[in-house]
Amino acid sequence: MSSPSTSPMQEAIEFLITTAQSQNVELEVLAVERANTGISFQARKMDQFSFSETHQLGVRVLDGRHEGVAYTESLDRDSLEDTLSEARSNARMIQREWISDLTTARELPQLAGIFNAGLESVNVQDKIQAAQLLESAALEFNPAITAVAYTRYGDGSATSWIANTKGLWGHYRKNYCMGYTYCLAKDGDNSVMDGEAVMAQDFAKFDPKAIAQTAAERTLARRGAVRPKTGKYTVVFENRAAEDLLGTITGYFSAKEIDENTSPLKGKMGQQVFSKHLSLLDDPTFTSATACRPFDDEGFASQKTTLVDNGVLKSYMTNSVLARKLGLPHTAGAVRSPSTDLDASTTNLLVRPGSQTLHDLLKVDQKVIFITDLKGKAGFRHTSGDFSIPMEGFLYENGQRVVALKDFLVSGNILTLLAGIEGVANDVQTPVGNVVSPSLMIPEVSVSGEA
Amino acid sequence: MILNDTLLQKVIEVALSRGADFAEIYLEDTRRRNYSFLNRRPEKAISGHTLGAGIRVFLGTEQIYTFTNDLSEEGLLRAARQAAAALSASNPQLATAPQLFARMGSTPADRGPGGETQWNALRLMDEQARSVSSLITQVQCEMAETFKTVQIFNSEGLNVEEGRGYLSALVKTVAEENGSKESGYERTAFLGTADDWNKVNFKELALEAAGQALRILRADWAPAGEMPVVIDNGFGGVIFHEACGHGLETTSVAKNASVFCGQLGQKIAHESVTAIDDGTLVSQNGSLEIDDEGEPTKRTVLIEKGILKSYIVDKMGARRTGYAVTGSGRRQDYRFAPTSRMRNTFLAAGDSTFEEMIRDVDDGLYAKRLGGGSVSPGTGSYNFAVPEAYLIRNGRIEKQVKGASLIGTGIETLGRIVKVSRDLKLAPGTCGSVSGMIPVTVGQPQILVSKLTVGGKV
Numbered sequence: 001m002s003s004p005s006t007s008p009m010q011e012a013i014e015f016l017i018t019t020a021q022s023q024n025v026e027l028e029v030l031a032v033e034r035a036n037t038g039i040s041f042q043a044r045k046m047d048q049f050s051f052s053e054t055h056q057l058g059v060r061v062l063d064g065r066h067e068g069v070a071y072t073e074s075l076d077r078d079s080l081e082d083t084l085s086e087a088r089s090n091a092r093m094i095q096r097e098w099i100s101d102l103t104t105a106r107e108l109p110q111l112a113g114i115f116n117a118g119l120e121s122v123n124v125q126d127k128i129q130a131a132q133l134l135e136s137a138a139l140e141f142n143p144a145i146t147a148v149a150y151t152r153y154g155d156g157s158a159t160s161w162i163a164n165t166k167g168l169w170g171h172y173r174k175n176y177c178m179g180y181t182y183c184l185a186k187d188g189d190n191s192v193m194d195g196e197a198v199m200a201q202d203f204a205k206f207d208p209k210a211i212a213q214t215a216a217e218r219t220l221a222r223r224g225a226v227r228p229k230t231g232k233y234t235v236v237f238e239n240r241a242a243e244d245l246l247g248t249i250t251g252y253f254s255a256k257e258i259d260e261n262t263s264p265l266k267g268k269m270g271q272q273v274f275s276k277h278l279s280l281l282d283d284p285t286f287t288s289a290t291a292c293r294p295f296d297d298e299g300f301a302s303q304k305t306t307l308v309d310n311g312v313l314k315s316y317m318t319n320s321v322l323a324r325k326l327g328l329p330h331t332a333g334a335v336r337s338p339s340t341d342l343d344a345s346t347t348n349l350l351v352r353p354g355s356q357t358l359h360d361l362l363k364v365d366q367k368v369i370f371i372t373d374l375k376g377k378a379g380f381r382h383t384s385g386d387f388s389i390p391m392e393g394f395l396y397e398n399g400q401r402v403v404a405l406k407d408f409l410v411s412g413n414i415l416t417l418l419a420g421i422e423g424v425a426n427d428v429q430t431p432v433g434n435v436v437s438p439s440l441m442i443p444e445v446s447v448s449g450e451a
Numbered sequence: 452m453i454l455n456d457t458l459l460q461k462v463i464e465v466a467l468s469r470g471a472d473f474a475e476i477y478l479e480d481t482r483r484r485n486y487s488f489l490n491r492r493p494e495k496a497i498s499g500h501t502l503g504a505g506i507r508v509f510l511g512t513e514q515i516y517t518f519t520n521d522l523s524e525e526g527l528l529r530a531a532r533q534a535a536a537a538l539s540a541s542n543p544q545l546a547t548a549p550q551l552f553a554r555m556g557s558t559p560a561d562r563g564p565g566g567e568t569q570w571n572a573l574r575l576m577d578e579q580a581r582s583v584s585s586l587i588t589q590v591q592c593e594m595a596e597t598f599k600t601v602q603i604f605n606s607e608g609l610n611v612e613e614g615r616g617y618l619s620a621l622v623k624t625v626a627e628e629n630g631s632k633e634s635g636y637e638r639t640a641f642l643g644t645a646d647d648w649n650k651v652n653f654k655e656l657a658l659e660a661a662g663q664a665l666r667i668l669r670a671d672w673a674p675a676g677e678m679p680v681v682i683d684n685g686f687g688g689v690i691f692h693e694a695c696g697h698g699l700e701t702t703s704v705a706k707n708a709s710v711f712c713g714q715l716g717q718k719i720a721h722e723s724v725t726a727i728d729d730g731t732l733v734s735q736n737g738s739l740e741i742d743d744e745g746e747p748t749k750r751t752v753l754i755e756k757g758i759l760k761s762y763i764v765d766k767m768g769a770r771r772t773g774y775a776v777t778g779s780g781r782r783q784d785y786r787f788a789p790t791s792r793m794r795n796t797f798l799a800a801g802d803s804t805f806e807e808m809i810r811d812v813d814d815g816l817y818a819k820r821l822g823g824g825s826v827s828p829g830t831g832s833y834n835f836a837v838p839e840a841y842l843i844r845n846g847r848i849e850k851q852v853k854g855a856s857l858i859g860t861g862i863e864t865l866g867r868i869v870k871v872s873r874d875l876k877l878a879p880g881t882c883g884s885v886s887g888m889i890p891v892t893v894g895q896p897q898i899l900v901s902k903l904t905v906g907g908k909v
Contacts, residue, residue, distance in 0.1 A: 042705075042706055043706075045512065045513065046513050047512075047513070047514065048514050048515075048516065048788065049513075049514070049515045049516070049537045050515070050516040050517065050518070050788065051517055051533060051537075052517060052518040052519060052786065053519050053520075053521070053530075054503065054518065054519065054520050054786070055520055056520075067495075068495075068496055068497075069495065069496070069497045069498075070497065070498040070499065070500075071497075071498075071499045071500070072499070072500040072502075073500060073501050073502045073503060073520045074500060074502045074520070074522075079500065079502075082500070083498075083500065086498035087498070089498075090495075090496035090497065090498060091496075093486075093493055093496045093566055093570065094493050094494070094495060094496055095492070095493070097490075097492075124537075146707070147706060147707050147708055147829075149703075149706060149708035149828075149829040150708075182829075184708060184829045184830075190830065190860075191710070191829055191830050191831075192830060193827055193829045193830050230675055230676070260489065260490070260589060260591070261588055261589045261625060262589065262625060262632075262634075264632065339497070339499055340497070341495045341497060375825070375827075375832065375834055376823075376824065376825035376834045378822055378823035378824045378825060378834065378835060378836040378856075379822075379834065379835075379836040379854075379856040379906070380836075381633070381634065381836075381838070381853075381854075382634065383625055383632045383633060383634040384631065384632050384633050384634075386853065386854050387854075388673075388836070388854045388855065388856040388906045388907060388908070389834075389856070390832075390834040390856065390858045390906065407832075407858060407904060408906075409675070409856055409858065409906030411672070411675070411854060411906060411907060411908040412908065446908050448675030448676070448906045448907060448908075451676050451677065
């Protein structure tokens with residue numbers, strides 16, 4: 001089933017499948033091959049240049065109710081045999097309450113738009129120039145920018161393989177390029193920092209100068225920030241901040257968390273869990289976001305899943321095992337890396353855009369806090385959904401920006417917060433991760449700042 | 452020895468062939484075993500083998516890094532050629548015979564039949580946590596064993612190898628009452644191999660994780676505002692790690708992206724504050740014999756009685772700043788070029804007592820258990836979650852509160868530490884930064900900060 005000219009990875013996978021079959025062992029192989037470049041400049045000199053070629057191969061052994069995993073980064077025969085033997089030994093120690101099945105051989109789909117051959121032939125000098133611009137264009141934008149604290153150009157390609165002893169065999173390739181710039185500016189005796197990050201699949205559309213200038217603009221706008229008075233405010237989360245916020249709840253939709261009793265959405269299927277303005281779709285075929293893939297990590301074709309429709313919980317994300325165990329629809333949501341066990345999770349989480357503009361949302365109340373950044377999410381308690389998170393943003397009065405805000409925390413419960421959404425904007429951007437959201441407006445949010 | 456010296460010398464020569472003034476190969480061979488127990492039964496067992504090489508060249512302050520899993524002669528030479536080609540003259544010293552540093556235990560290749568020790572310990576933790584209360588509805592326990600062999604070979608004649616064994620065990624609990632859910636978490640981590648599991652008090656870990664979930668379940672929300680805060684010893688030290696430690700790493704200092712730039716010899720903290728970063732402590736999570744650049748590890752006094760005495764310096768940081776290396780070049784694995792990182796970082800014991808501190812506070816917070824946090828070294832702003840906290844009223848600890856966060860800036864907080872107790876404790880942690888996730892220790896005696904911003908609920 002492999003092509004006539006086989007790569008070392010193909011040979012390794014074929015060797016494992018054949019060996020497992022000869023030992024009457026049911027086996028699934030997942031493998032990834034990666035090539036990456038990273039370049040950064042500091043004080044207008046190249047600071048770091050890195051490139052790499054790596055691979056990792058993992059096996060999952062099934063033997064009735066027994067299941068074990070092992071992985072390796074060495075593809076020689078001895079290492080592969082050791083890996084199979086470790087996985088078998090691990091399987092003997094684990095007895096499931098259910099029987100897992102391997103996916104039977106089938107035609108695996110491809111997904112157009114996840115690999116751009118042009119990106120593989122970009123000249124190294126052009127990449128270096130892009131990295132240079134990510135820093136220099138910020139420094140040259142305004143003398144008030146004192147330094148660029150963090151900046152990097154990066155690109156990468158990954159080939160993912162899946163195969164099993166029932167004859168399943170497939171692979172797909174993805175690539176991307178990205179850049180970020182975070183600037184520092186003096187603000188009295190203190191410094192302020194902000195930045196911009198962009199991902200792209202076409203180097204021609206990757207604009208390092210624009211990234212650097214946006215980073216510089218955002219940093220300069222942070223000057224003169226004050227603490228807001230403690231109280232309840234109407235809050236608008238800027239699209240990027242909304243994506244960051246929603247990233248905290250993706251795990252709640254995993255059927256594994258439902259099974260393990262750690263998701264607050266357990267037992268709420270069909271109920272109104274969020275505001276009627278919020279609809280969430282899981283879409284692994286959305287190629288602009290990072291979690292796109294033609295098939296899941298068990299080898300089932302990707303599909304779109306409506307998770308929340310106008311606030312009503314419609315589905316969890318399942319793999320074949322959890323769907324059967326919990327009696328839920330199968331959503332092809334299997335997630336596994338070569339080094340981990342089978343799991344289920346969201347892929348790309350998309351918020352359905354509304355019809356209002358961001359400006360409409362910013363003028364809904366006399367005073368609005370526009371949140372542009374979540375400063376670390378350590379204050380989020382996953383199991384309860386309670387949170388207390390430091391944020392940054394701006395105060396708007398009657399739709400006009402008045403002053404930058406700093407050193408305040410937004411507190412509450414994430415489920416209650418999302419149930420309170422009253423406005424969804426139409427300003428979705430090209431994502432830099434796997435959550436895609438427009439700006440969101442929520443009234444009566446608890447903000448602690450100055451007494 | 453992972454690879455022979457003749458091949459490594461050849462790789463170094465190729466790496467230097469286009470004008471680099473320093474070249475280094477970092478080889479890593481790591482074996483891992485993880486055991487997990489859930490829903491009262493063994494949940495998963497995963498074994499792993501990580502094998503790779505990182506090749507680094509310097510020309511002045513420019514750094515090129517390549518890494519690969521292909522440890523064949525051809526694979527390594529290709530990576531070395533790529534590194535060399537990325538540069539725009541030098542005489543390598545021949546490496547001496549390899550110097551072997553302490554191997555911390557034997558490799559974890561042998562486990563008892565069926566991993567009996569591990570599964571018994573996991574089962575014990577599950578049972579103990581559940582025995583605390585019927586409100587405990589979920590328990591997840593994990594044990595992990597890692598054994599890492601590193602070999603570092605460079606153009607300055609260095610040829611060293613070290614074996615490092617790591618153990619960690621954790622318990623996560625969920626408690627439920629009247630539709631509310633809360634979680635508890637306790638972990639231990641230290642240097643050792645599977646033979647050292649007998650040093651862990653598994654029962655204590657389980658009881659603490661269960662107790663925590665139950666206590667938080669019944670707590671009210673923390674108030675918001677500025678107030679004096681007493682931070683507990685042990686993991687409370689994470690506040691120094693985040694608020695100040697990262698800003699002392701040359702990774703930030705060399706870029707002028709730290710609020711501590713240019714402050715050496717200056718008073719940056721209250722005189723009660725002495726802070727140390729020490730890689731030499733026995734068996735602590737951040738201890739090493741050599742760092743990931745092959746430098747012998749050290750005890751580095753960072754702040755002495757409030758005066759900044761040293762930064763945390765790696766090889767490239769030394770080139771960029773002129774400060775001497777402190778044996779602090781660390782990395783997660785061969786996929787990362789090393790940078791300056793903390794090891795076991797703690798505030799030294801002072802002369803107050805915990806009771807005195809509590810007595811001194813009329814209206815404040817006792818932060819008993821700190822959770823995760825983060826810092827922006829450029830601005831010095833940090834934030835921490837405090838899963839377990841108590842109100843202090845009129846010199847007495849009163850009711851428990853949940854949902855508290857602490858926010859502030861490193862320099863401001865250092866100036867406001869007004870009391871330091873005699874009771875220093877250390878606690879293991881994992882630190883994430885530009886060279887990946889690495890094992891560290893944090894620590895401190897109890898401290899009283901005269902004013903901190905506490906985020907709770909309005």
